[in-house]
Amino acid sequence: MTGTDILALAACGLVAIGLYGLVAQAEVLRKIIAFNLLGAGVFLLFGVVARRGAGAGLAADPVPQAMVITGLVVAFAATALALVLTLRLYQITGAATVAEDPPEPTAPDS
Amino acid sequence: MTATTPEGWLLVLALTLPAGAMLLAFVAGGRHAQRIALGALALWLVIAFAIALQVQRGGAPLAYLIGGWQPPLGMALRADGLSAAMLLTGAVVLLAVALFGRAPYATPRGAQETRAAYAYWCFLPALAASLAAAFLGGDLFNLFVALEMLTFTALALACLDGKPSQFKSELRYLLFALIGSVLYLLGAGLLYGAHGTLDIALLAGRTRADAPTLVAGALMTAGLIAKMALFPLHLWLPPAHAGAPAAASALLSGLVVKGAFVLLLRLWFWVLPAPVVLNGGTLLAALGAAAILIGSVVALRQERLKLLxxxxxxxxxxxxxxxxxxxxxxxxxxxxxxxxxxxxxxxxxxxxxxxxxxxxxxxxxxxxxxxxxxxxxxxxxxxxxxxxxxxxxxxxxxxxxxxxxxxxxxxxxxxxxxxxxxxxxxxxxxxxxxxxxxxxxxxxxxxxxxxxxxxxxxxxxxxxxxxxxxxxxxxxxxxxxxxxxxxxxxxx
Structure with missing residues (x-):
């Protein structure tokens, strides 16, 4: 087993943990952390693809690393947005969970 | 091999005009933001119309290679009939919604700037830019970025009123959308590993019904149908769309979900090999049929107009x-x-x-x-x-x-x-x-x-x-x- 294989297995593990956390946890903060774990797994996988250079037929391929940088920026923005929403939710309701169904809004939304 | 067509600059304009207008509106603020957004969206409609006209007349897709770099290293913008039609639809709906929003999101007399109006007029051109990126992108990774831009702008518009009742459903929407895009990105990574490119036209000739392609296809499809709210992943949509202000719901329901739809079409009919489409298509259609019947029956029973x-x-x-x-x-x-x-x-x-x-x-x-x-x-x-x-x-x-x-x-x-x-x-x-x-x-x-x-x-x-x-x-x-x-x- 080479180092790349170990990284690939680690990526799979991170994706699995992240996906489980996103689906199973009700606390929004935990969901956001799980999303970041999942994202880390996906980015690690891009790293593995870059090291192998498999599809491009190169010894090592720099393109996936360029994609990871963009992906990191997007994931960072998504995390920031989710955190701001969570903070507002906590300020309003006193809890940051999406567990139970919210009561139907009684005021009309126009 | 893609080459830039003579009218390819129209595609660049369709992308940069709304993005530029968003930045300009962000800086100018107040009443200027409204004028800039309305002007840009009207121009955007003209550009979308010109693209549709060129595609219809020429009978061939338009293309533009960014920086003149050939795929797989470079990225291409492409407009075929599907892109042109969706772009035109997006431009018509966005302009109508923008005109509709002139009354509720006017900056009141005497005020320099209000939060809701400022956000509304900045995010409308932002939505136009993300739609253009989603419809014109010729590269699966670019499309991922477009998908995320769509989610972020849609979310900002949905939370415009800042009502407490909205936050939970919109947060749920964001989480669903994030799972969707991460799954999509995972699939894109696998495809790149197997085929060495994410350019849709190049992938079309390279994919076989082998394990990496199938797994990648399944992951990306799952991610996209979560964003499109196909049954049984539809539960987030009704509260999120009904809870948003009217102008935002119109954009969310009319346009934002269609962005993911165009991506799904590109994935299935360009990237995935034919036998997969034949077998998997029936499963998708069965879910679609369930969505039609269950969605309609549940709609019949709704007490509230917007949820219906x-x-x-x-x-x-x-x-x-x-x-x-x-x-x-x-x-x-x-x-x-x-x-x-x-x-x-x-x-x-x-x-x-x-x-x-x-x-x-x-x-x-x-x-x-x-x-x-x-x-x-x-x-x-x-x-x-x-x-x-x-x-x-x-x-x-x-x-x-x-x-x-x-x-x-x-x-x-x-x-x-x-x-x-x-x-x-x-x-x-x-x-x-x-x-x-x-x-x-x-x-x-x-x-x-x-x-x-x-x-x-x-x-x-x-x-x-x-x-x-x-x-x-x-x-x-x-x-x-x-x-x-x-x-x-x-x-x-």
Whole structure:
């Protein structure tokens, strides 16, 4: 087993943990952390693809690393947005969970 | 091999104009933001029209290589018939919604700037830019970025009012969208590892039905249908779309979900190999059929107008998935009919649903509530809105003459011609159920007002925006089918 294989297995593990956390946890903060774990797994996988250079037929391929940088920026923005929403939710309701169904809004939304 | 076509600069303009306008509006702020956004969206409509005209006339897709770099290293923008048609639809709906928003999101006299108005006029061009990126992108990774931009702008618009009741449903929407895009990115990584490119045109020639392609296809499809709210991943959509302000719901239901739809079409009919499409398409269509039936029945039972319209989106999105097995199984002519039917459904639903959500917002603003049972008197105060709402409903039902009729008729014919008659039963019963819930609303609105009901009149200009969208969805049905050849340019 080479180092790349170990990284690939680690990526799979991170994706699995992240996906489980996103689906199973009700606390929004935990969901956001799980999303970041999942994202880390996906980015690690891009790293593995870059090291192998498999599809491009190169010894090592720099393109996936360029994609990871963009992906990191997007994931960072998504995390920031989710955190701001969570903070507002906590300020309003006193809890940051999406567990139970919210009561139907009684005021009309126009 | 892609080469930049002579009119390729139009594609760059379609992307950079709204993005530039967003930045400019962000800096200028206040009343200037509104002027900049309206001007940019009007220009954007002209550009979208020019692109559609060029594609229709030339009969070939437009392309632009960014920086002159060839894929796989470079990235291409491409506009085929599908992109051009969706871009034009997006431009029409966005401009109508922007004009609709002039009253509720005007900066009040005396104030320098208000938060909601500032955000509204900055995020409208941002949504236009993300739609352009999603429709014109020729590279799966670029499309991922476009998908994320769409999610972020849509979320910002949905939270515009800052009402406490919204946050939970919008946060749920964000989490669903994030799972969707991460799964999509994971699939894109696998595809890159297996084939060494993410350019759609290059991938089309390289993919085989091997393990990495299948796993990647499954992951990306799962991610995209989570974003499109296909049954059984639809639970986030109704509260998120119904809880948003009217202008935002119209954009979310009409346009944002269509971005993921275009990506799904690109993935299935360009990237994935034919045998996979043939087998997997039936599964997608079965889920779509379930969405049509369950979404319509749940819509029939809704007490509140906006939730009803949102459930109707779940049902109408189901129709889009019926084209997958029909396209894969039929001969060239049937396939082209199914393709046109599916794209026409996406376009007519965007127009009709935007009209219905804006109309529902006006009704709620006038009556002060949106309970379906107590809509009496609405037709007296705002006849134009109720008529426009009913016209949108006609298009959803698929009654002639309307865009929805053309779409459902083409899908119906394709389903009979390919021997997959069971889909036609779904289409027909979906139409009946749609008729049921549209009738419920229109009948309630035509009823005499309940005693003590005070309906405020609504601005005529807003009513006319709703009417224009509804008329567009009806008029689409009067265009002869041969003139819709635009959609067939570059079709799979």
């Amino acid at each position: 319209v949102a459930y109707s989106t779940v049902a109408q999105m189901g129709y889009l998935f019926l084209m997958f097995p029909l396209l894969a199984a039929g001969d060239a002519e049937t396939a082209s009919r199914a393709w046109l039917g599916g794209v026409l459904q996406a376009v007519s639903h965007a127009l009709a649903k935007a009209a219905m959500f804006l109309g529902a917002g006006l009704i709620a603003a006038s009556l002060g509530h949106d309970r379906v049972a107590a809509l009496g008197g609405a037709a007296r105060v705002m006849p134009i809105t109720v008529i426009a709402f009913a016209m949108g409903g006609l298009s959803l039902m698929g009654l002639p003459p309307s865009g929805g009729f053309g779409a459902k008729w083409l899908l119906l014919r394709a389903s009979v011609e390919t021997g997959q008659w069971w889909w036609s039963l779904v289409i027909l019963s979906g139409g009946l159920l749609t008729g049921g819930y549209v009738y419920r609303i229109v009948a309630a609105a035509l009823a005499p007002p309940a005693p003590g009901c005070e309906a405020r009149p609504v601005p005529r200009a807003q009513e006319l925006c709703v009417l224009a969208l509804a008329l567009a969805s009806i008029l689409l049905g009067l265009v002869p089918l041969k003139d819709l050849g635009l959609v067939r340019v570059g079709a799979p």
